[in-house]
Amino acid sequence: MKPLDPRLPAHTRAARVFLTGTVLFGLVTTGLVLAQAVLLARILAGAFHGQGVAPLASAFVLLLIVVAGRALAAYGAEAMALRAASAVKSQLRRALVEHVLRLGPGWMDASPEHDERAAEATASKPGELATLATRGLDALDAYFARYLPQLVLACLTPLAVLAVVGGADPLSAGVIAATLPLIPIFMILVGLHTRARTERQWTLLQRLGGHFLDVVEGLPTLKVFGRAKAQAEVIREVTGAHRRATMRTLRVAFLSALVLELLSTLAVALVAVEIGLRLLGGGVPYETALLVLLLAPEAYLPLRNVGAQFHASMEGVTAAGRVLDVLDIAAPEERTATGHAPEDAPLRLEGVTVRYPGRDRPALADVSLEVGAGERLVVIGPSGGGKSTLLAVILRFVQPTEGCTGFDDVPVAEWRKRLSWVPQDPYLFTGSVADNIRLGDPGADDRAVRRAAELAGADAFIRRSPGGYGTPIGERGLRLSSGERQRIALARAFLRDAPVLLLDEPTAHLDGENAREIRATVERLMAGRTVVLVTHDHTWTGVADRVAEIDNGRLVVHEGTREPLAVAS
CATH class of the missing domain: 1.20.1560.10 (ABC transporter type 1, transmembrane domain)
Incomplete structure (x- = not known):
C-alpha cells in the first residue's frame, strides 16, 4: 500500500x-x-x-x-x-x-x-x-x-x-x-x-x-x-x-x-x-x-x-x-461534446447496441429508431426484452456500447431538461407531497404545484390528507397506495411540462379502477408531446401513432396502427 x-x-x-x-x-x-x-x-x-x-x-x-x-x-x-x-x-x-x-x-x-x-x-x-x-x-x-x-x-x-x-x-x-x-x-x-x-x-x-x-x-x-x-x-x-x-x-x-x-x-x-x-x-x-x-x-x-x-x-x-x-x-458529461440540437429535432437511435458486463447477450442489439416531434410510439415486449434499457439510453443513464444517437452532441443536463420521465416504480423521497411534486420543477410556486396535482388527479386525495400538500409521505412514499404514488409521479411530469415524455409501464401493478383512471390521466399528459411508452400491456397500442415490438434486445417497428394488437395466447 x-x-x-x-x-x-x-x-x-x-x-x-x-x-x-x-x-x-x-x-x-x-x-x-x-x-x-x-x-x-x-x-x-x-x-x-x-x-x-x-x-x-x-x-x-x-x-x-x-x-x-x-x-x-x-x-x-x-x-x-x-x-x-x-x-x-x-x-x-x-x-x-x-x-x-x-x-x-x-x-x-x-x-x-x-x-x-x-x-x-x-x-x-x-x-x-x-x-x-x-x-x-x-x-x-x-x-x-x-x-x-x-x-x-x-x-x-x-x-x-x-x-x-x-x-x-x-x-x-x-x-x-x-x-x-x-x-x-x-x-x-x-x-x-x-x-x-x-x-x-x-x-x-x-x-x-x-x-x-x-x-x-x-x-x-x-x-x-x-x-x-x-x-x-x-x-x-x-x-x-x-x-x-x-x-x-x-x-x-x-x-x-x-x-x-x-x-x-x-x-x-x-x-x-x-x-x-x-x-x-x-x-x-x-x-x-x-x-x-x-x-x-x-x-x-x-x-x-x-x-x-x-x-x-x-x-x-x-x-x-x-x-x-x-x-x-468517466462521467457521461466528460464523454460528450458540447453542442445544441433544435427543440423539435427527432429522437433518433442508429445501430445502438448495449452490452452489460457479465452478460452473454446484449440488452439492445443494433437498434435503429426515429421518433418525430409530436409522435406517439408505444414499445411492447416481454419482461427482460430490453424495454427499460431502451428508455435508459434515451435518458442517457446508459451509454451505447456501439452505435450513436441523435443527441450525443447535446450536453447531458440540457438534454434531460427536454424530458419528462414517469418510471414504473416512481421513487418518492422523505418529505412533503409538495416537495416530491416540485422535483419536476424546483422553482415552481405553490399554485403551479397544485395545478399539476389537479391535472394528475392527485389534488383530491392530497387535500383529504391531514396536512394537505405539506403531509409527509415517508421514504419511498410508504404512506401512499400504488395509485397515489403513480399520480404524484404524473404530477411531476405535468409540472415539468417537457416536450418529450417517457413512460415505463404506467399502469403496472394497479387494480382495474386505478388503471383506468391513470390511463385517462396519461392520455391527457401525452397531448402535444413526443411520447415513448414501453409496456407489456398491448391495450396501450390504441393510443399510438406507431407500435414497436422488442424482444431479446431486437426492435421491430410497425407503421401506423392505433388498434390494440392481438395478444398471443
Whole structure:
C-alpha cells in the first residue's frame, strides 16, 4: 500500500494544505527533539561533574522552553490534522455524491466486473456507497491525525539523529544506521500481509452494509412472506464473518507491534552496550555518551509509531481509495461534446447496441429508431426484452456500447431538461407531497404545484390528507397506495411540462379502477408531446401513432396502427 495515494491531494485542497503543514510541524518537532537531547545531556553531564545550579540555570530554562514547544507542536499538529481530516471527508463526500449523480442510475445498476473483489462483494452499489461515505471516510481521522504525521517524522527524525550522533560519535551512528533499515523491512512484510486482510474485512463490511440496507427497505415484504427470520440469519452470518475478519486483522496488528517493539528495543540495547563499554574504558566523554543514549531511542520511535498507526489507518485508507476509484470513472458529461440540437429535432437511435458486463447477450442489439416531434410510439415486449434499457439510453443513464444517437452532441443536463420521465416504480423521497411534486420543477410556486396535482388527479386525495400538500409521505412514499404514488409521479411530469415524455409501464401493478383512471390521466399528459411508452400491456397500442415490438434486445417497428394488437395466447 502506498503511504499516500497521489490522487488524494488532487481531489482535496485541504489535503495539500495539511501535507505542507505536516512537513513544517515535522521539521519543528525534529529540531526540538535534538535540542532537548543536547540540553538534557549538558545538564546531566554538568551535574555529574559538580557544576552548580547557576551555570546550568540557562540550560534548565531552555529545556523547559523546548519541552513546552514540543507539547505545543504536538497539539498544533494534531489539531490541524483533525481539521484537515474533517475538511477532506467533507470534500470527498460531496465529490462522491456529485460524481455518482453524474454517473447516473445506469452505472448504479450495472453488473460488477469479474474481478476478485467483485466476486466476493455481494453488496449492492448503493449499500457500498453508503458505507464508503459514512463509516469508511470517518476512519480517515486516524490516517491524518496519527499516521501521516508519524510518517513525516519517520522520514525526518532518524536522518537528523544520525547527523547529530555522527558528529559526536561515528561508531554509534554506524550501529544506528545498520539497524534502522530492519524496522522498515519488517513493516513492509507485515503491511503486505495486512493489506489483504484489511481488504477482506472492508469487503465484508460493504456486504453487510448493503445487505442490511436491502433488508430494511424490503422488511414489509419479508414479513408478509415470512422470510424475516431467514434474512436475520443471513445478517448474523455476515456479521460473524466480519467479526472474524476484524479479529484476524487485529491479531496481525498486535503481533506486528510486538515485532517492531522487539526490534527497536534490541537495536537501542545494542547501542547502549557498545557506548557503555567504551565509556567504562574512557574511550568516549560522558556528555557524548549521554547524548547518544538519549537520541538513540528517538531514531527508532517514529518508525515504531508508524507501524502502530499503520493498522489503525488502514480502514480509512482503503475506503478513501475506493472513493477515489469511483471519482476516476468517466462521467457521461466528460464523454460528450458540447453542442445544441433544435427543440423539435427527432429522437433518433442508429445501430445502438448495449452490452452489460457479465452478460452473454446484449440488452439492445443494433437498434435503429426515429421518433418525430409530436409522435406517439408505444414499445411492447416481454419482461427482460430490453424495454427499460431502451428508455435508459434515451435518458442517457446508459451509454451505447456501439452505435450513436441523435443527441450525443447535446450536453447531458440540457438534454434531460427536454424530458419528462414517469418510471414504473416512481421513487418518492422523505418529505412533503409538495416537495416530491416540485422535483419536476424546483422553482415552481405553490399554485403551479397544485395545478399539476389537479391535472394528475392527485389534488383530491392530497387535500383529504391531514396536512394537505405539506403531509409527509415517508421514504419511498410508504404512506401512499400504488395509485397515489403513480399520480404524484404524473404530477411531476405535468409540472415539468417537457416536450418529450417517457413512460415505463404506467399502469403496472394497479387494480382495474386505478388503471383506468391513470390511463385517462396519461392520455391527457401525452397531448402535444413526443411520447415513448414501453409496456407489456398491448391495450396501450390504441393510443399510438406507431407500435414497436422488442424482444431479446431486437426492435421491430410497425407503421401506423392505433388498434390494440392481438395478444398471443
